[in-house]
Amino acid sequence: MSLLPSTSPAGQRPPTRIADVIAGIGAILIGLFFLIFAFEIDQEAGQSGGPRLVPLIASAALVIIGLTLTGFAFLLAPAGGKQPGAALSAGAVLLAVGGLGYCALIWAFGYLPATLVAAPLGFMIFGCQGRRGAILPGLATAIISYLLFFELLGIYAPPGHLIDLSLLLT
Amino acid sequence: MIDLAGGFVALFSDGYAFLFVILGAAIGVLIGALPGLTTAAVIAMIVPVTSYMSPLSALALLYVIGKAGRYGGSIAAILFNTPGTTAAAATGIDGHPLAKQGKAGKALKMATLGSVVGDLTGEMILIFGAATIAIYTIRLGPPEYFAIYMMAFVVIGSVVSSSMLKGLASSALGVLLAMVGLDFISGVDRYVFGSVNLMGGFSLVPLLVGTFVMSEVMVQLEATRRGEMATSIVAPPTSPDDNNLNREDLRYSLPVMGRSAIIGSVIGLLPGLGSAVACFIAYGEERRRAKRPELWGKGAIEGVAAPETANNAVSGPSMIPVLALGIPGSTIAAIMIGVFLIQGVQVGPTIFTTSKDLVYGLFAAGITGIVCYGIIGWFFAPRIGRLIGRVPQRQIYPVILMLTVIAVYSVGNSLFDVVVMFLFGLLGYVMRKLDFSLPALVISFVLARGAEEALQQTFMMSADGMAFFLDRPAALIFFAIGIATLLIRLYARFRQLSRGRALPDTHP
Secondary structure, three states, X not given: OOOOOOOOOOOOOOOOOHHHHHHHHHHHHHHHHHHHHHOOOOOOOOXXXXXXXXXXXXXXXXXXXXXXXXXXXXXXXXXXXXXXXXXXXXXXXXXXXXXXXXXXXXXXXXXXXXXXXXXHHHHHHOOOOHHHHHHHHHHHHHHHHHHHHHHHOOOOOOOXXXXXXXXXXX | OHHHHHHHHHHHHOHHHHHHHXXXXXXXXXXXXXXXXOHHHHHHHHHHHHOOOOHHHHHHHHHHHHHHHHHHHHHHHHHHOOOOOHHHOOHHHHHHHHHHOOOHHHHHHHHHHHHHHHHHHHHHHHHHHHXXXXXXXXXXXXXXXXXXXXXXXXHHHHHOOOOHHHHHHHHHHHHHHHHOEEOOOOOOEEOOOXXXXXXXXXXXXXXXXXXXXXXXXXXXXXXXXXXXXOOOOOOOOOOXXXXXXXXXXXXXXXXXXXXXXXXXXXHHHOOOOHHHHHHHHHHHHHHHOOOOHHHOOOOOOHHHHHHHHHHHHOOOHHHHHHHHHOOOOOHHHHHHHHHHHHOOOOOOOOHHHHXXXXXXXXXXXXXXXXXXXXXXXXXXXXXXXHHHHHOOHHHHHHHHHHHHHHHHHXXXXXXHHHHHHHHHHHHHXXXXXXXXXXXXXXXXXXXXXXHHHHHHHHHHHOOOHHHHHHHOHHHHHXXXXXXXXXXXXXXXXXXXXXXXXXXXXXXX
């Protein structure tokens, strides 16, 4: 998916590219992070190759690419404007954050209790509503997946580390 | 041929492997037909399950899903004008107008026939090409392999994305992510920050499932919230001929299929291009040569045959670099390498001696899978289309989300892997939004350790360091190909920029 329009009238300058600037700066920051910590990798003095070489080359390359990307974004496009596709969807970010919260719930209370809470919420995030749209399918997904994978196939279910509610439910 | 016969014996004597081929064909067609969910994402999701299977069953299942998924995309393209996969993006141009004319059955049968012809052509090239190329590549040493890896990073990074710089950045990031963990030669830890969980590095499965499946779920969440649902606008057939291919259809389409199969096969051999590029090149070429140009874009049956033949012809040849060199040219090929490694099989030219039965069993599975999805498509494609039209997408993705959590957790019984999956999901989503390349990231992640190993071995072979490469002409050729690809891409970009023409993306 390109964030930029696929066509522009001949002779006109390309549209502004906030997304490209963000992408370039992101690449620079990630590259710098890996570059700085590449120097922390133990290396024998005078050793050719070694464990530091590839991380150094790749991180330096990422920084250079990021700088070039940002430079081109400024050079080739006028300032201002907004890339419509660049905005992150709140729902998608919520899903990722919710996913991490779900992992925390599993760690704290075990798989089944966490999933009984998270699955209906997952359906709600996707716009399903009510008892028949979200809650019942969510609970059914949680129970069926638990029975299928952890009981029938014998996968070791993650227990709760704070309170193992799985013991009460199973 | 004897080896291939042995492959069929291996496939059919392992009853489970044959069943998984049939299952793979059915899953592939269904998933391919489902608008939105990519075949690579589904394969990534199934990878954890394959660790419980025999090597042949695991590889056959995923290989056939990849093939059938490429075909299945045509069902959604024809019926909904929403390609189920990027590989079927060109199919809807003529396929959907045919469906609106009441000729959906005809278009679907042509898509099936074209896919089968293309796929069988590609598979034959794979069977006879891979072993032949492996005879030569087995002589290559670490310097040549390092040069090939570098060529792959540059070519895939610069070609696979609409933006060369973002593709290369994605490759660099993939390499860096692969560096996390203990160095396999010195035992030194890198980017571990004291975490025991990071000592072993990031596993392939959470990275794959996160970047492809999770990010896909996030994108679909956006689409469902915007109310973008695939709807079918198909007219009923007016005569029995509308649901069948007649002699005239075949007369116009068979030569198209022959040429498109060759185009697809050649593109399949080249790293990074893939089915989406093949289908558009074949469509464009056949439209240029069309005997009935007035029909193209309005419902030419050849307009369905060309892209569908080409996109499936990519499948077999794209495995040649995997088997002959151990280097993937596409996302699915990268996943396949991961599965080979999970199953304890080392990919590369020696595979034809060390795991001959497995390789030829995989070839046999490919041919059997093509026949299976051909039968499924020929007889059931319209029904599958109707079924897909009824499936409430809002309820599919939460279920997929729950299944991915279990799938990733089950690989190593590790909740940390699930956390990593969600983080890579967010990374994948942001990368998609900013137009970075997920295939380049994943392929580079898979290749990076091999590249580093080849480089370290090269340094051990000689005290001259990088100058050692100057004495290796084959290595220099591979470096030159990478540099030439980069320069050609740069030249093309600057030429487009200087003309001020419309560009898919205007940055170099």
